Amino acid sequence: xxxxxxxxxxxxxxxxxxxxxxxxxxxxxxxxxxxxxxxxxxxxxxxxxxxxxxxxxxxxxxxxxxxxxxxxxxxxxxxxxxxxxxxxxxxxxxxxxxxxxxxxxxxxxxxxxxxxxxxxxxxxxxxxxxxxxxxxxxxxxxxxxxxxxxxxxxxxxxxxxxxxxxxxxxxxxxxxxxxxxxxxxxxxxxxxxxxxxxxxxxxxxxxxxxxxxxxxxxxxxxxxxxxxxxxxxxxxxxxxxxxxxxxxxxxx
Amino acid sequence: xxxxxxxxxxxxxxxxxxxxxxxxxxxxxxxxxxxxxxxxxxxxxxxxxxxxxxxxxxxxxxxxxxxxxxxxxxxxxxxxxxxxxxxxxxxxxxxxxxxxxxxxxxxxxxxxxxxxxxxxxxxxxxxxxxxxxxxxxxxxxxxxxxxxxxxxxxxxxxxxxxxxxxxxxxxxxxxxxxxxxxxxxxxxxxxxxxxxxxxxxxxxxxxxxxxxxxxxxxxxxxxxxxxxxxxxxxxxxxxxxxxxxxxxxxxx
Numbered sequence: 001x002x003x004x005x006x007x008x009x010x011x012x013x014x015x016x017x018x019x020x021x022x023x024x025x026x027x028x029x030x031x032x033x034x035x036x037x038x039x040x041x042x043x044x045x046x047x048x049x050x051x052x053x054x055x056x057x058x059x060x061x062x063x064x065x066x067x068x069x070x071x072x073x074x075x076x077x078x079x080x081x082x083x084x085x086x087x088x089x090x091x092x093x094x095x096x097x098x099x100x101x102x103x104x105x106x107x108x109x110x111x112x113x114x115x116x117x118x119x120x121x122x123x124x125x126x127x128x129x130x131x132x133x134x135x136x137x138x139x140x141x142x143x144x145x146x147x148x149x150x151x152x153x154x155x156x157x158x159x160x161x162x163x164x165x166x167x168x169x170x171x172x173x174x175x176x177x178x179x180x181x182x183x184x185x186x187x188x189x190x191x192x193x194x195x196x197x198x199x200x201x202x203x204x205x206x207x208x209x210x211x212x213x214x215x216x217x218x219x220x221x222x223x224x225x226x227x228x229x230x231x232x233x234x235x236x237x238x239x240x241x242x243x244x245x246x247x248x249x250x251x252x
Numbered sequence: 253x254x255x256x257x258x259x260x261x262x263x264x265x266x267x268x269x270x271x272x273x274x275x276x277x278x279x280x281x282x283x284x285x286x287x288x289x290x291x292x293x294x295x296x297x298x299x300x301x302x303x304x305x306x307x308x309x310x311x312x313x314x315x316x317x318x319x320x321x322x323x324x325x326x327x328x329x330x331x332x333x334x335x336x337x338x339x340x341x342x343x344x345x346x347x348x349x350x351x352x353x354x355x356x357x358x359x360x361x362x363x364x365x366x367x368x369x370x371x372x373x374x375x376x377x378x379x380x381x382x383x384x385x386x387x388x389x390x391x392x393x394x395x396x397x398x399x400x401x402x403x404x405x406x407x408x409x410x411x412x413x414x415x416x417x418x419x420x421x422x423x424x425x426x427x428x429x430x431x432x433x434x435x436x437x438x439x440x441x442x443x444x445x446x447x448x449x450x451x452x453x454x455x456x457x458x459x460x461x462x463x464x465x466x467x468x469x470x471x472x473x474x475x476x477x478x479x480x481x482x483x484x485x486x487x488x489x490x491x492x493x494x495x496x497x498x499x500x501x502x503x504x
Contacts, residue, residue: 008396015275018392020267080409115399115406122405136400140270144260144390147367151383153374154367157332158437160416162430168412175429178414185410 002095003105004129006120008113008139011208012046014053016140024137025054028107030098032091034066042239046209047109062094084119088126111241112141117165117184142243143182145207149214152202152245155180166190179248189227191244194219198249201226205233205242219246254347255357256381258372260365260391263460264298266305268392276389277306280359282350284343286318294491298461299361314346336371340378363493364393369417369436394495395434397459401466404454404497407432418442431500441479443496446471450501453478457485457494471498 005024010016025031031051035044051061067086070079095106110120114136124134143163147154155161162178166186174196175181183190191201199219203226206212213233215226226244234240257276262268277283283303287296303313319338322331347358362372366388376386395415399406407413414430418438426448427433435442443453451471455478458464465485467478478496486492 010270013272015272016270016390018262018268018270019274020265022271023267077409113396113399115396115404117407118405119409121403122409131403134403136403138268138392138396138400140390140392141396144365144367144393147365148388148390151373151386151388152367153370154365155369155415157329157371157374158417158419160414160420160427162412162414163407164412165410167410172429175412177424177427 002099002102002129002133004124004127004134005105005107005137006114006124006134007107007109007137008111008141009047009050009109010112010140011142011145012043012050012111013208014050016145016208017050018137018139021137021139022054024135025051025056025107025109027105028056028060029104030095031056031061031107031109032094033061033063033109034087035063036066042237043111050109062098064090064094066090080119084123085126087119087123091123092127110139113139116141116163140208142204142207142241143184143245146182146202146204146243146245149204149207149212150202150216150245154182154245156247169194181246183244183246186242186244189230191219191246192223192227194246196248200247200249201244202247203242203244205230205240206237207241207243211237218249254351254354254381254385256376256379256386257357257359257389258366258376258386259359259361259389260363260393261299261302261361262364262392263394263397264295264302264363265397265460266302268397268460269302270389270391273389273391274306276387277303277308277359277361279357280308280312281356282347283308283313283359283361284346285313285315285361286339287315288318294489295363302361314350316342316346318342332371336375337378339371339375343375344379362391365391368393368415392460394456394459394493395436395497398434398454398456398495398497401456401459401464402454402468402497406434406497408499421446433498435496435498438494438496441482443471443498444475444479446498448500452499452501453496454499455494455496457482457492458489459493459495463489470501 007021007024069083110118114120160178161180162175163182166188169190201219202216204214259273259276321335362370366372412430413432415434418440421442453471454468456466
């Protein structure tokens with residue numbers, strides 16, 4: 001029997017890992033480790049360092065190259081579908097090579113939590129395994145580390161908050177009925193386009209890592225500073241992962 | 253110098269605790285443990301069992317009784333304010349008794365994550381400590397354990413989701429512009445009042461604990477079953493903590 005463990009590893013800080021995640025990693029017969037053809041080699045290194053830190057032998061790690069997503073055409077949903085199919089085929093090739101008996105525990109390390117803006121569950125569903133053989137281990141998400149680092153609450157008392165993406169914020173503006181937004185997956189500095197007055201921003205990049213950066217303040221006052229710092233850091237590291245919370249002022 | 257650690261301990265399952273949380277608990281000179289005058293004694297027991305599990309000596313634990321919130325009048329915000337003040341005074345009395353030098357590391361164990369629908373940060377702010385002396389340690393939240401247990405993603409691809417409360421759902425109905433809701437703090441089965449057609453519900457109670465219950469299905473088909481199971485479990489245990497995700501059907 002094949003068991004697939006999708007394991008949230010938090011933000012790259014080994015201290016953010018749970019015991020459940022640690023046990024799942026240590027109990028795995030094989031760890032599938034993706035490599036990307038971009039400037040994020042540092043991220044693969046963080047995962048490798050985590051495995052080393054936990055004492056996982058290198059012989060248990062199966063490296064594979066992530067396929068590229070077709071970026072031509074305006075059929076975004078199809079592109080994503082094809083891409084997930086292609087990734088699932090890489091997994092299967094890797095499993096066939098390393099677990100030819102088709103039996104064993106396979107671990108995939110997921111940044112943050114597999115439930116949050118991550119494709120691993122959807123790719124896993126393509127393997128046709130019964131649900132009981134796919135196990136999800138929650139991990140600390142970047143929105144939690146953001147709030148922890150700034151010492152703030154996600155929500156105002158009894159109030160809702162919306163978790164959304166940079167694209168949604170650009171396309172639809174500030175949503176109705178909510179004073180707090182968490183914006184993820186924003187490669188395009190969408191906060192610059194927020195026209196609301198009196199909004200506070202709590203921004204963080206490389207959360208949980210040694211190079212963590214935090215900035216906060218009234219959006220109108222600090223937006224330019226965040227963009228400059230962001231560009232500089234991205235240049236220096238070759239990549240950036242950031243997230244922010246926006247809150248109408250005077251709410252807490 | 254006094255340092256206050258607000259530590260997310262997840263859902264009561266010791267395996268959900270992070271290394272950071274474990275280290276913060278083990279490094280504390282004092283753990284403040286609240287007791288409530290209601291049927292939730294079992295919850296204090298879970299925290300005590302966790303401390304024991306981690307090897308924290310009983311002499312480090314300061315027990316205190318939670319004050320009651322005034323429930324008369326329609327000034328809810330004032331009631332909460334007064335109540336937080338009263339809790340802060342209990343903390344201070346406990347600190348004066350157990351750490352008379354005013355120096356040391358104090359830990360408070362918070363269900364889930366201190367950033368999410370929890371008052372500990374707001375109570376801590378009443379102690380007048382400099383921000384650097386209040387440290388927040390993120391923990392796995394019930395919404396993550398809910399998704400992990402059901403094997404589902406929080407969000408549809410690239411789409412937002414709203415985290416809200418039972419009261420908000422009752423008072424304002426299904427919010428505009430979002431197909432996925434996480435509903436917390438719902439003691440009143442507000443899902444029964446959702447009039448939307450074709451909504452899926454993923455419900456969980458006592459998440460991460462031995463008595464965990466999961467139900468899912470088309471809301472119109474399973475709402476009554478959930479309410480019955482909920483009443484039965486609440487009766488049996490004397491308390492219940494539950495949470496659910498609602499998603500318009502056909503989205504994933």
